[in-house]
Amino acid sequence: MRKMIFCTTALFVFYTTEAQNIQNNPGSNHGNKFEQLGTILPTPNGYRTASGAPGPKYWQQRCDYDIKCSLDETIQKLTGSEKVTYYNNSPDVLTYLWLQLDENEHSTVNNSGYQTSTSVQNGTVNVTTLDKMEEAKTDNGYGDKITKLTDATGKSLKYTINKTMMRIELPMPLKPGAQFIFNIDWNYHVSDRMKYSGRGGYEYFPEDGNYLFTMSQWYPRLCVYSDFQGWQNHQFVGSGEFALTFGNFKVQMTVPADHVVGATGQCQNYQQVLDAKHFARWQQAQTVKEPLQIFTLDEAKAAEKYKSKATKTWIFKADMVRDFAWTSSRKFIWDAMPAYVEGKKVMCMSYYGKEAYGLYSKYSTKLVAHTVKSYSKFTFPFPYPVAQSVEASSGMEYPMICFNNGRTEKDGTYSEATKNGMVGVIIHEVGHNFFPMIVNSDERQWTWMDEGLNTFCQYLTEELYDNKFPSRRGPAYTIVDYMKMPKDQLEPIMTNSENIIQFGPNAYSKPSTALNILRETIMGRELFDYAFKTYAQRWAFKHPTPADLFRTMEDASAEDLDWFWRGWFFGTDACDISIDSVKAFKADVNAETKVTSRGPSEKSIDKPAVPEFDDISKVRNREDKSITFLTDADTAMRDFYWRYDRGLESYDSTYKIKTVPSTVDKIDDSSKQKYTDKYLYEVSFSNKGGLVMPIIVQWTFADGTTQTERIAAQVWRKDEKHVTKVFMKDKEVISIQLDPMKETADIDVSNNTWPKVAAASNFSIYKAKQAVRGQSQGLNPMQKAAQK
Ligand SMILES: [Zn+2]
Numbered sequence: 001m002r003k004m005i006f007c008t009t010a011l012f013v014f015y016t017t018e019a020q021n022i023q024n025n026p027g028s029n030h031g032n033k034f035e036q037l038g039t040i041l042p043t044p045n046g047y048r049t050a051s052g053a054p055g056p057k058y059w060q061q062r063c064d065y066d067i068k069c070s071l072d073e074t075i076q077k078l079t080g081s082e083k084v085t086y087y088n089n090s091p092d093v094l095t096y097l098w099l100q101l102d103e104n105e106h107s108t109v110n111n112s113g114y115q116t117s118t119s120v121q122n123g124t125v126n127v128t129t130l131d132k133m134e135e136a137k138t139d140n141g142y143g144d145k146i147t148k149l150t151d152a153t154g155k156s157l158k159y160t161i162n163k164t165m166m167r168i169e170l171p172m173p174l175k176p177g178a179q180f181i182f183n184i185d186w187n188y189h190v191s192d193r194m195k196y197s198g199r200g201g202y203e204y205f206p207e208d209g210n211y212l213f214t215m216s217q218w219y220p221r222l223c224v225y226s227d228f229q230g231w232q233n234h235q236f237v238g239s240g241e242f243a244l245t246f247g248n249f250k251v252q253m254t255v256p257a258d259h260v261v262g263a264t265g266q267c268q269n270y271q272q273v274l275d276a277k278h279f280a281r282w283q284q285a286q287t288v289k290e291p292l293q294i295f296t297l298d299e300a301k302a303a304e305k306y307k308s309k310a311t312k313t314w315i316f317k318a319d320m321v322r323d324f325a326w327t328s329s330r331k332f333i334w335d336a337m338p339a340y341v342e343g344k345k346v347m348c349m350s351y352y353g354k355e356a357y358g359l360y361s362k363y364s365t366k367l368v369a370h371t372v373k374s375y376s377k378f379t380f381p382f383p384y385p386v387a388q389s390v391e392a393s394s395g396m397e398y399p400m401i402c403f404n405n406g407r408t409e410k411d412g413t414y415s416e417a418t419k420n421g422m423v424g425v426i427i428h429e430v431g432h433n434f435f436p437m438i439v440n441s442d443e444r445q446w447t448w449m450d451e452g453l454n455t456f457c458q459y460l461t462e463e464l465y466d467n468k469f470p471s472r473r474g475p476a477y478t479i480v481d482y483m484k485m486p487k488d489q490l491e492p493i494m495t496n497s498e499n500i501i502q503f504g505p506n507a508y509s510k511p512s513t514a515l516n517i518l519r520e521t522i523m524g525r526e527l528f529d530y531a532f533k534t535y536a537q538r539w540a541f542k543h544p545t546p547a548d549l550f551r552t553m554e555d556a557s558a559e560d561l562d563w564f565w566r567g568w569f570f571g572t573d574a575c576d577i578s579i580d581s582v583k584a585f586k587a588d589v590n591a592e593t594k595v596t597s598r599g600p601s602e603k604s605i606d607k608p609a610v611p612e613f614d615d616i617s618k619v620r621n622r623e624d625k626s627i628t629f630l631t632d633a634d635t636a637m638r639d640f641y642w643r644y645d646r647g648l649e650s651y652d653s654t655y656k657i658k659t660v661p662s663t664v665d666k667i668d669d670s671s672k673q674k675y676t677d678k679y680l681y682e683v684s685f686s687n688k689g690g691l692v693m694p695i696i697v698q699w700t701f702a703d704g705t706t707q708t709e710r711i712a713a714q715v716w717r718k719d720e721k722h723v724t725k726v727f728m729k730d731k732e733v734i735s736i737q738l739d740p741m742k743e744t745a746d747i748d749v750s751n752n753t754w755p756k757v758a759a760a761s762n763f764s765i766y767k768a769k770q771a772v773r774g775q776s777q778g779l780n781p782m783q784k785a786a787q788k
Pocket of ligand 1: 397
């Protein structure tokens with residue numbers, strides 16, 4: 001077991017001198033971790049400035065859709081025709097347009113054909129795998145059938161389908177500022193989402209013989225044409241999501257008459273599609289304080305049995321959206337309640353079958369309201385008139401509407417884990433309204449730009465929902481297992497979506513953790529929140545790239561973060577900072593040299609008692625009196641688990657550190673010199689993980705108190721592997737711990753404490769005593785002289 005060694009010296013100035021010497025001789029470990037990103041980022045131009053803002057020549061395309069479609073429930077087929085108006089706002093002359101035929105993902109003929117490797121596991125093969133192999137031999141009938149494509153005058157247009165992409169050849173070059181109108185008729189067989197695991201399709205409920213349709217990626221959609229990429233027409237493989245152009249939508253869906261339809265945007269004809277009783281409830285819901293059920297559980301159960309043969313047409317409109325999705329089923333219970341963001345009304349609504357009633361009727365719509373309000377605080381006021389959550393057994397996001405999971409047991413009960421999973425997914429998917437639906441990044445290229453930023457805001461929102469919420473992603477310590485994986489199994493965050501192996505940790509957890517570290521540990525909340533909000537506001541309703549985020553965060557904060565982007569986003573290094581040695585010094589202004597302390601006894605130098613771990617964001621949220629948590633009115637949504645937890649709560653922020661009696665001899669301070677009572681500690685740190693990060697030191701003093709000190713990551717500038725630093729303390733230190741709040745995702749905490757528990761002694765106290773007395777190489781000649 002190592003002991004803390006105390007030595008005496010007359011003047012501290014020599015240590016300063018020594019520190020200076022170290023700084024002047026950086027040694028051979030100076031790498032490029034603090035160099036500017038330079039040419040790694042694209043050159044700024046008139047479209048995107050060096051500050052990270054849209055430039056004076058910024059432009060983006062626009063595409064408006066007018067779609068009529070009808071859903072045949074009996075054969076699960078959707079038939080549609082759309083009129084598309086494409087606005088060429090670019091400075092370029094276009095000779096063709098690219099459209100996305102995402103439904104071809106399910107086709108055995110027109111899918112991307114980028115197959116992943118397969119193997120026989122322990123002599124067994126899943127029957128579904130065999131079915132799919134058999135199915136792949138012939139045309140399975142899925143995918144888009146284009147039946148007609150004409151210009152505005154009805155003249156046929158030439159087109160070519162390349163797997164999931166379709167190129168339309170323009171009859172005349174489309175000049176800057178001009179628009180082109182075309183009509184396209186199509187149909188496709190809706191696939192079983194539970195079998196083909198797509199983002200849209202249907203789910204069949206054998207128990208009651210009904211379907212729940214989630215219609216997404218369902219119409220031929222324009223690709224993005226941009227200043228930084230030209231056409232984004234990379235094939236839709238399944239993992240990389242979407243890049244889409246903003247525009248206005250008018251959509252008319254003809255569905256079975258007893259279906260309830262939810263969709264992107266506002267319904268234009270509730271008065272026609274709802275009977276008088278339900279329309280009255282819809283009007284009543286405009287002013288309620290609690291979600292009001294427009295369709296009740298009993299009504300949904302009755303509709304499940306009746307199955308109307310008639311049809312109705314629902315009409316929706318949505319402006320400035322990048323996409324349009326909808327859902328349709330007679331299984332739905334539908335509730336609604338308004339929320340207000342900066343005085344503007346947002347209708348928050350949920351649609352769910354009886355299978356989710358026990359959870360969704362209590363939580364869903366309130367979570368929708370909480371999410372739009374919380375995200376609005378960290379970004380910009382939610383601009384759309386509605387926000388909706390649909391229970392559909394899995395999570396996926398679209399403008400103003402999202403599909404989530406969270407079903408109860410048959411008897412209506414549920415576990416805490418199921419509830420928390422539902423809370424997390426609803427916040428996450430509703431949150432996607434902000435990233436990427438409004439801050440419209442290219443998901444096909446950069447999954448992290450929407451998933452990472454959204455998961456970060458999800459974490460902030462969960463924290464404000466419930467200070468004890470078990471967030472899976474965001475806190476630094478939750479990324480440690482991923483960060484410590486072998487290097488050959490890791491990719492940088494800046495990796496194309498299709499090339500990522502560990503999708504969740506890479507594109508969701510790591511970027512959200514990185515942003516949380518920036519906020520709590522590197523920049524502080526005030527600087528971070530301002531810069532992050534600046535990014536969100538600069539790029540709302542626009543197409544940002546990674547460089548626009550990196551640049552804005554620095555431009556708005558005066559923090560040079562290139563080292564952080566380099567380490568966290570472009571690299572795979574982990575944080576592992578180690579305390580290698582500690583030397584303790586006590587001033588002795590009297591001539592006589594003496595060892596004032598032998599340090600604490602063996603028994604007393606146990607590692608400081610680690611408090612039951614509590615994430616730093618939670619602690620700060622509680623301390624910040626300006627933060628208002630959910631109001632009393634919202635406690636209606638609290639269930640047994642929440643109250644149970646609260647009943648036990650008795651948070652004590654003072655760490656219970658074992659008090660150790662001081663063994664330091666009292667120094668005679670008759671000379672009254674300023675530093676007589678001070679203690680000096682020279683601590684050597686090494687960077688074993690490669691990632692440069694701040695050093696957070698928690699001192700535990702002999703009187704049992706603690707103090708935390710933060711050293712900026714820039715301390716590693718001159719030597720990226722080793723740093724030695726001298727600290728002056730008023731009280732005797734008995735132990736040191738690095739990163740006590742687990743803020744840095746340090747992958748090996750065994751080297752974070754001093755004294756190290758059960759560590760073998762590398763040097764004896766006897767030798768050290770010699771050093772103290774200036775009899776070995778431990779001190780430089782000046783120090784030796786000073787001791788005499
Ligand atoms: Zn997501």
